[in-house]
Amino acid sequence: MQELQSLMGGFAVAMTWFNLMLMFAGVVLGVIIGVLPGLGGANGVAILLPLTFSMAQQPGGATSAIILLSCIYWGALFGGAITSILFNIPGEPWSVATTFDGYPMAQKGQAGQALAAAFTSSFVGAFVAVVVITFLSPLVAKFALRFGPPEFFSVYLLTFCAFVGMAKGAPMKTIASMMLGFALAAVGIDTVTGQLRLTFGFTQLLKGFDFLIAVIGLFGIGEILLTIEEGLVFKGAKAKLNLRVVLDTWKELPKYWKTSLRSSAVGCLMGIVPGGATPASFMSYGVAKRMSRDGPQFGTGKMEGVVAPETAAHAAGTAAMLPMLTLGVPGSPTAAVLLGGLMIWGLQPGPLLFVEKADFVWGLIASMYLGNIVGLIVVLTCVPLFASILRVPFSIIAPVILVICAIGAFTVHNSMFDVWLMLVFGVMGYVFKKLDYPLAPLVLALVLGDRAEDSFRQSMLISQGDMRIFFANGLVGTITTLALLLLFWPLISRGIDVIRGRNDKSPTPE
């Protein structure tokens, strides 16, 4: 029960008026970011990260900074449901599955019930995931203390292979996009030898590519270009959410406890493995549809069809923090940006964080409990307000978002070059999205590139260039084997299908 004690310590850290105010501000900002087209969790956090530089330097400031940023993340997770249900526009990829039953419910005039169900199950999913984090992460961190460079590299390998194995699209494109991230991460001064890599005489490239710029460009600008192209017209259902509706929904929700439980489990599992929230939401929707008595009626506006994906998405989004905190391996793009933030604030993510910065870690975990409660209250009470944001015409919203992105990109290094770079990344993001090159692996590789390379080099130094070091003992061998299994999973699953004689069906549920 040492965890409970640490957690209480964490609550003491997180429960100051200043931090509670930051939580509130973060959640509100996060919901707005989640509702707006072109702004999502990852680039919302990226844009606001530079504002925390000075905050993080004060004593205890790093905890406040991470509370602010992680609450933006929670807010964005909540916000995605609003647009899905009211406007049939998934604000975030993980809310796509929420539209299946959420929007039909809204059309039937049950928007309030759908929203209340979505928010409540988001909260439940997140809560389960935080409990898992509370009790599992100290164990994982303790276990990972024994890790040397080969083990760390094999964990990175596992992360990246998981992306390839779980991607819906062409595996080669996932690999290409990921390797591009590594290549971009390599640009600049090599920390070991001091040599210049891939700069070709451009002094602006000495510092290398900052992942924050990439995130703002790829996700922010790219997303706006896509939105314009699709020519979205926001026609939304009216949201009426009062206490009666909420209480009535809460009375109905316990009926779906099995679905909640199952979806939370799916979400936690998928969140810890990178690849994260989006497949988790689809998977748990599919599972709920198959297991539920009302299964055939899914898609016509069943509350259970809202509960399942929302619970899983939120559980996965939250659980993505576990590998980030314990191993320094983020499970989602937003977690990757948060990890980048930790490094900028001068914290070394990884198992030692639990030992050296216990108050920071437990403050963060405690803030996850509080932040989600704050989030639930905020979204339940302010839905009409947030929905009205989407009614602001695009000709106003679009330039304002672009201005925000430009300011965000500039503040990272006070450099105009970065703003230009953001535009380039924006065009890249747009074209990549259209060609089905996934962006998340690119960002993850860009964030983790240097760390992965360091652990690879150190491993090679230990073994004098012998690759067998990644199979040297049971632990590293198991992780590496698992990674390779995941890497070749698309081939393996196709093989299984062929043997079973159903090669006409795709192995992953759409």
Added chain:
Amino acid sequence: MEEQQQGRAVGSMRAWEIGGAVFFFIVGAVVVYDSRRLGSGWAPDGPQAGYFPFYIGVIIIISAIVTLIGAINSGAKGDAAFVYREQMKGVLSILLPSIVYVALIANPVYSLGIYEASAIFIAFFMRWLGKYGWGKIAAVALGVVVTFFVMFEVWFKVPLPKGPIENLLGFN
């Protein structure tokens, strides 16, 4: 999908796929070239600077070739439109003004700073796409810019590129 409405296509899926694969191939080749230049082998004190990137470059090249072959043999799927002209117009109507906007913030000739440029940028969109009256435009553009100014310069003390008006007002 809505072919009649959307008009002509700007390039087929196949053409753009091939373009994408070639882009990756070039990136991979550049990475491999530079890694070889730095040395991608083994120095007396351990792996050289190009050791890790070399393999990255090789993998990029392999994946680009596989994607390229797939794109060339993509059949009917490859004939689909990448983007329709109308859509492309929409994308460019955001992208080109954005480029002008960034150029206005800071350039060698006459820099406007981020606040003035933002105000012009927002006003331009509201007039051009939204057809708003000038009163509304002024209210929104100035409101947004002043909010950002207060937030960044006063509250967070993060200095952004400033232009002639801020200089006149004595902010530097």
